[in-house]
Amino acid sequence: SQKIEQNSEALNIQEGKTATLTCNYTNYSPAYLQWYRQDPGRGPVFLLLIRENEKEKRKERLKVTFDTTLKQSLFHITASQPADSATYLCALDGGYGGSQGNLIFGKGTKLSVKP
Amino acid sequence: DSGVTQTPKHLITATGQRVTLRCSPRSGDLSVYWYQQSLDQGLQFLIHYYNGEERAKGNILERFSAQQFPDLHSELNLSSLELGDSALYFCASSRTGYSTDTQYFGPGTRLTVL
Numbered sequence: 001s002q003k004i005e006q007n008s009e010a011l012n013i014q015e016g017k018t019a020t021l022t023c024n025y026t027n028y029s030p031a032y033l034q035w036y037r038q039d040p041g042r043g044p045v046f047l048l049l050i051r052e053n054e055k056e057k058r059k060e061r062l063k064v065t066f067d068t069t070l071k072q073s074l075f076h077i078t079a080s081q082p083a084d085s086a087t088y089l090c091a092l093d094g095g096y097g098g099s100q101g102n103l104i105f106g107k108g109t110k111l112s113v114k115p
Numbered sequence: 116d117s118g119v120t121q122t123p124k125h126l127i128t129a130t131g132q133r134v135t136l137r138c139s140p141r142s143g144d145l146s147v148y149w150y151q152q153s154l155d156q157g158l159q160f161l162i163h164y165y166n167g168e169e170r171a172k173g174n175i176l177e178r179f180s181a182q183q184f185p186d187l188h189s190e191l192n193l194s195s196l197e198l199g200d201s202a203l204y205f206c207a208s209s210r211t212g213y214s215t216d217t218q219y220f221g222p223g224t225r226l227t228v229l
Contacts, residue, residue, distance in 0.1 A: 032214050043117065043205050043220030044158070051215075089158065093214030094171060101146055101212040103170045107157035 003027055006090055006106040013080060014114055021109045023090030031091040032071050034067055038087045080113045087109040090098065116140065119221035121206050128229045133194040136224045140187055140208030147189040148218060149181055153202040164189055190204040196228045
């Protein structure tokens, strides 16, 4: 079955630096990959979606890459701020080209940005 | 505020009991998804309904069932509750039923089974 791993449970960085989070997957070839942000006790919030034929996607200070050969996605936050502190979740489409709609989530990486 | 509402916010019950969690999707969204989040398992997909019909099923136990009503709200029924069912239960909605759609998550229902 599909397996999705996010590189570490926690990442601590200094304000202003670039945070890089990793998502690896095995036994699967997703058509889409999404990144969500989750704050404690709240539901995940969608950030970015990248398709299998896209190498990179940007939105303001966020950048996502998708390498289908390495089966890996990288999520970057540039010029990080304490307000970026949260858990970031990687999610793959549930199969069948995304037609079933459900997402398979990684366990997340908790990012802490220190002032 | 995502526009998705879930009730109740907290639920404390005993083993063996049955509870119902309710979800109202965003206006215009036809799909409702249920997810379970526990500390050790992360966010796990349970079931997806699209316009009243079951579209996909994940790791949903037989003791759990769900439905989506004609007004598109959804209910998740959990029965014969066990300690291990304690978790956050999230409902999400999207416009259609495809993985390219943004899923909007509700605030969740925290279930504690004692």
